[in-house]
Amino acid sequence: MKAVDKRKKFDQMLCSYQVTKDQRVFIYWHEKLVKTLKEHQANRFIEMIDNSESQEAQLIMARATENFKRGNERIKSELQR
Numbered sequence: 001m002k003a004v005d006k007r008k009k010f011d012q013m014l015c016s017y018q019v020t021k022d023q024r025v026f027i028y029w030h031e032k033l034v035k036t037l038k039e040h041q042a043n044r045f046i047e048m049i050d051n052s053e054s055q056e057a058q059l060i061m062a063r064a065t066e067n068f069k070r071g072n073e074r075i076k077s078e079l080q081r
Contacts, residue, residue: 015061019046027061035065 018026025037025045037045045064049057 015058015065017045017049017061027065029062029065037064 014029016028016031018028019042020026023038023042023046025042026033027035027037045060048060052060
């Protein structure tokens with residue numbers, strides 16, 4: 001994680017998420033909705049986020065939004081498995 005977060009941006013809580021009853025996931029960045037995941041992607045995201053620490057969870061959420069350049073590709077493909 002240290003090699004990924006050299007500027008220590010993920011020490012702050014930039015991203016958050018909400019899981020609905022129908023297992024959709026809403027990902028927020030600075031309290032603005034930026035991404036909605038459903039079905040398989042949502043289930044995979046929940047599985048990944050449950051097994052992570054705070055900073056790692058921030059990185060997973062940032063990558064899942066697809067708005068951040070480095071590392072998106074791997075997380076996106078993992079969510080689609």
